[in-house]
Amino acid sequence: MSARWRRPALPRGMDGAAALGVFWPAALAALFAALPLWQRRGLPEAIALAGVLACSALLAWRLARRAGEAAASDGTALAARATLDGAEQLVGGVLPVWRRHVQAVNAQTEEAVNQLLASFSSLLQQFRTAGFTGADDPANGEITLSLLTLCERELGPVIRCLETVVGSKAGLLEHVRALAEATDELQELADEVRKIAAQTNLLAINASIEAARAGQAGRGFAVIAGEVRTLSQSSATIGARITQRMADISGTMRLTLAAAAKAADDDRDAIGASGGVVDDVLGHVRELAHSADQMRARGNAIRRDVENLLVALQFQDRVRQMLEVVDADMGRLGHDLEQAGAAGLPPLAAWLGELESRYTMEDERRGHAAQPLPAPGDELTFF
Structure with missing residues (x-):
């Protein structure tokens, strides 16, 4: 126009x-x-x-x-x-x-x-x-539950294995404690041997004195008393060495027992701390899953609003x-x-x-x- x-x-x-x-x-x-x-x-x-x-x-x-x-x-x-x-x-x-x-x-x-x-x-x-495909998608909840189940399934055996190690160390500690007690008993026996040698030596001295008094008639008895005295001195020396060695072994066993007890206590504390950490991790994973669900719900709400705007336009x-x-x-x-x-x-x-x-x-x-x-x-x- x-x-x-x-x-x-x-x-x-x-x-x-x-x-x-x-x-x-x-x-x-x-x-x-x-x-x-x-x-x-x-x-x-x-x-x-x-x-x-x-x-x-x-x-x-x-x-x-x-x-x-x-x-x-x-x-x-x-x-x-x-x-x-x-x-x-x-x-x-x-x-x-x-x-x-x-x-x-x-x-x-x-x-x-x-x-x-x-x-x-x-x-x-x-x-x-970003994954905001639907507010009521059951697959999202199943993924979260699968993640939690996987964490529990993977971390549970680790905790049980550590508990088994602690139990084994506790059994070893009991054996070390029994060995320490046996060492103490051996030391007591060595002390008894040393006492017997001392008494035998004293008896040999008395026999030598009596043989000297008997004169020529007691000469043979004096030789025997000398040999007994020599044996008693040797027994006393060996008993003292055994006692010293057992004392050294007993000290080492006490140190070993103390170290084993401390290690067992540390392992027990570590297992407790590990269990607490695992529980905290699982709790954080649950909170993260809850937060992810909330974020997913809000994202889906925004998505629906955008779709409504597209229709309104x-x-x-x-x-x-x-x-x-x-x-x-x-x-x-x-x-x-x-x-x-x-x-x-x-x-x-x-x-x-x-x-x-x-x-x-x-x-x-x-x-x-x-x-x-x-x-x-x-x-x-x-x-």
């Missing part, structure tokens, strides 16, 4: 004052009707309504001009021609501007919403990549379809006004019927029939 449409030949007898009296109130009514819709529904739908009402005003203006042709005088028709020329020029210049505004709003809205859709789709993909497609229908109808009106001749414009019913046939959504049909639109929370059927 050209930027300016040509006015058809003006019939004689047109009442221009009556035509303008219909056109300008209708145009003002279109403006005031669009303002509340702008505040409630946004600029695109307000522009669309203003365009529809402006088109209705143009139709009313044409009908009023046709109705006043028969009653106007020749002088009034000539005076009104200049006024109508200016009005037709105004309408012919404004209508393409309105169409360009509607097309610009449609393009900008579509571009902005497409950018939002791309951003939210990227977020949704990142959530899916489909409003742009509905607005685009509405604006395209209004833009096409404005273009059709401009074309028919350019080509209007003696036959005039189509009847209103035929025009509205053709307009309604182009609707693709239920709310368009409701608006066409002046029916109230559903509440924002109600479910809509768009196609």
Whole structure:
């Protein structure tokens, strides 16, 4: 369509004052009707309504001009021609501007919403990549339970093995303790031998004294007493060496027993500490699993919100379809006004019927029939 449409030949007898009296109130009514819709529904739908009402005003203006042709005088028709020329020029210049505004709003809205859709789709993909696939996925809980079971199954035998080692060391400690007690008994026996040797030596000394008193008769007995004394001294020396050696062995056994007891105590403490560490680790794993479940639940909630936003952003497609229908109808009106001749414009019913046939959504049909639109929370059927 050209930027300016040509006015058809003006019939004689047109009442221009009556035509303008219909056109300008209708145009003002279109403006005031669009303002509340702008505040409630946004600029695109307000522009669309203003365009529809402006088109209705143009139709009313044409009908009023046709109705006043028969009653106007020749002088009034000539005076009104200049006024109508200016009005037709105004309408012919404004209508393409309105169409360009509607097309610009449609393009900008579509571009902005497409950018939002791309951003939210990227977020949704990142959530899916991170594993937030579903809030009620039983596999997530099974993975956590499997991890805990694996930890308990792997760490339990380690604790039991350490307990077995401690038990073995405790048995060895008991054997070392029994050996120390046996060493003490041997030392007591060595002391008894040393005492017997001392008594035997004393007895040999007494026998030598008695043999000396007996003179020549006791000489043989004196030799025997000397040998007994020698043996008793040797026994005393060996007994003393045995006692010293047993004392050394006993000291070593006591040190070994003390070291073994300390090692057993340390191992017992280490086993207790290891068991505590394992319990702490399992507790931390349970807390981590709980935190992971909470994070997974929150991530799934955010994912659902993003999905809801993606669904809600489909409003742009509905607005685009509405604006395209209004833009096409404005273009059709401009074309028919350019080509209007003696036959005039189509009847209103035929025009509205053709307009309604182009609707693709239920709310368009409701608006066409002046029916109230559903509440924002109600479910809509768009196609």
